[in-house]
Amino acid sequence: MLVVETIAKIRRAHFVHGKAIKAISRELKVSRKVVRKILRSGETAFAYERRVQPMPKIGPWRDELDRLLATNAARSSRERLTLVRVFEELRGLGYAGGYDAVRRYAASWRRRESAAAASAFVPLSFAPGETYQFDWSHEIVLIGGVTVTVKVAHLRLCHSRMLFVRAYPRETQEMVFDAHDRAFAFFKGACTRGVYDNMKTAVDAIFTGRERRYNRRFQQMCGHYLVEPVACTPAAGWEKGQVENQVGVVRRRFFAPRVRVKSYSELNAWLLDRCVAWAKAQPHPEAREKTIWEMFEAERPSLVPYRGPFDGFHAVPAAVSKTCLVRFDNNKYSVAAGAVGRPVEIRAYADRVELRQDGRIVGAHARAFGRGETVYDPWHYVPVLARKPGALRNGAPFKDWVLPASIERTRRKLRAVADDDRQMVDILAAVLTDGLSAVEAACAEALAEGVCSADVILNILARRRDPAPPMTIMTPEALRLASEPVADCARYDSLRRAL
Template identity: 25%
Template sequence: MLTMNQIDQIKELQRQGYGPGEIASRLRIDRKTVRTYMKREDFNESLEAHTTWPSKLDRWKPLIDEWLAEDQRMRFKQRHTAKRIHQRLCGEHAGEYDCSYPLVQRYVKAKKVAQRQMDGFLELVWAPGEAQADFGEAEVMEAGVRKTIKYLTLSFPYSNAGFTQVFEGETAECVAQGLQDIFGYLGGVPRRIVFDNATGVGRKIQQHVALNQLFLRFKCHYGFSVSFCNPNAGHEKGNVENKIGYTRRNFFVPLPVVDRLVDLNMQLFKKALQDHARKHYKKGQTIAALFAEEQTALSPLPARPFNVERYERLRTDGYGKFCLDGKHWYSSAPEYASGEVTVGIKAREIVVYGPDGEVRGEHRRIYGEERSDSIDWHTSIAALMHKPSAWQNSHFRAATSPSVRQALDALPRDRLRDVLKGLVQSSERFGFEVALASLEEAVSVARLDSYSVHAVAARHVYDGLYGIPAAGPDLGVYDRAFIGEKEHTP
């Protein structure tokens, strides 16, 4: 089983035109294995958990890593081989060290292969199909709330074209989702993307590049190369640095006002196309004309889109809540309390999966430094339906309007369970917002039962809460036909 770093090296050499035999020789990997990964196009992560078994060498790996790191400052011929490392461990830790030489050899080989993964020379003359990516920061008004957002900009230095997508964070999930949306809009993939060393996709330390595992899969899936700027060397990607400022001044002034950030993303694509009508700052042609030429250098999209989602097994507390990023708490379901739950982490959503892989709950992903709590109201109401005695102290009761709270407080337990049942059914079929609006309307007309709540929700969706139902077909034609037939009967 190859590591993702090894797979990435195979795909990188494949893009450079090497065949399976040359790649196998370079990376010291079986030719059949190389050919298998050269044919592979789908690098989506499987939901199945991967178990890492402990090794007898785990105790000695930090020491081996330290020796290998010191080797980087030594002459090539004075560096440790796997055999010399094994000999030193046997001699310096006799009686404690009991690992075999092949175990050490495999570990050292894997470490050295990973260390050879370096970025290429950072060219200052940009060819068509090469891009730069970075984040900027701006303020927007979303659903009446002023907030600070992050925007990912992908610029193409050859044509000076740029495309922007907004998010609430700068994680690897945000980078991958933003790039995927831009690739889909363009209908192609840049051959190489240069990143800042501070983005969430990875980091360059001296000559070693460590990529985030999700982004590594994304990179292999779409087949582009990655380079990193040197620390404190933003001039190495000056095009996107300038584009960040240009985008803020021209696309975020005045303050954008939207109901949802995804709506703003569609507007940003349209603004980018309008902006490309201006001339390039030194080539004399429009950005649109230059980018049309550049699009022919883009690689084709893969047959299947990448699922930008990483999976984690997280512990839940006594209420079935789990914590992400050390400060953001999300609800799962009462039956998962004091256990573990599989969580799918995306750029904008957090998904809770059951043991069967089915979705059990969804949350909007929360960013920021302040502690937060997110509750999936659908699972909360479903739990209340089975335990209506918890209504008085529930989060859902506290979040409802005074009129709804007063009406439901007055119901006996069996009728409360019946109303909550109608709310759950409406939420499953029409969505929580519609179900809550139908409950408000049912309270206002004093018709509190599951049938009424569900009927109002259906009317809300199909005709509008206060709309007049469509007249439908004219059934009077049957009356006129029967009456007319009777009048002519002798």
């Protein structure tokens, strides 16, 4: 095969230096026929392609080999045979050729199949306020010096391409609710339609075509924000290609190099700032003269107005142990002592946990995302201390309990008394009826008088609780008598005479 350098030398020798074909052939050791072909064709490169590929051995077995290759391609990746195994099966049917011919034919078969399966797509266009797309991604960050894989919620307005990104420790339903509420609050509105993949937190069952059975709580959220949910075809990520593309952009622009923060709050505040900065600097892919932020500002009036926060909790029933604890998500949370013995409903939010019994809250805590953690509220155990005051000293809920300054000073002074635990329990029990601020003020008054006793503090609370007797009402001058009546006992004497 002629290389392009030789072809270039032949063309220069003839057209520039005016050499004859015979001289060029003698100088470059190329036949005159080849030189003549190059000069007459005007081509600068030649490639030989065999028009008909003879397959003397594999030709009669082509249909059988096509069937074996198609059957093998239809298998799952775990069960798919190697090409050597396919060759062995074909040889078992009577094929007498070599493996190399099978390998070359299989490579050409794969190229034909991939060309036939190549998909073409139609570019999509969305009206303002029409559609948004939602998806999750997993990113690696450093939080408090610890490497953590965070779950990042992505929401994208399809018309303006405005993005919203927020990181969470979990990919659960309450996180989905929180991400939507914060995104719609940031956008100051929602679109009329939302596009999702078939995530379990939204879709309970997939039927033929577009029909889905959505999760009841997910439907409640969509109904609250007036959004129509649309689920993609399984394994068809191109149906929400904008947010799929956003995942890659955010990974390259926001999370590389690896982000170092102290908490999730700091990370999410930083992500929101990056979203705004990126939108203000990035030109819109269709309206290149405008930025994404400018297109977003123009789209805002077309959004469905923000309806306020959705009560986005995930509810599960749970039993209360005798130690006033409820287990949820591999952690334990305390409840009020009066809730022991009956089941409670756990309402898990993205950042907190509420525990309810008969419609009233019996416990509320910041949510823990570790494993094996126990979250106490010491006030839940104060009623138990009335029967077991000694537990105040060594009880796990009371370790490192930070009390208001006046109550803490009272506690330290009572340590010199024999029944300090009993007196302190009486003071703490008063908080349940009089309130923390009232008990703190009573302790401060007792300390100011130089007295430290539960009886004195309870007496102060009782005096403040019961109103003082009313003051004597003074008679106004306008109601005073001009001449006061004079007592006349003679009237009674006249009555006695009558008897």
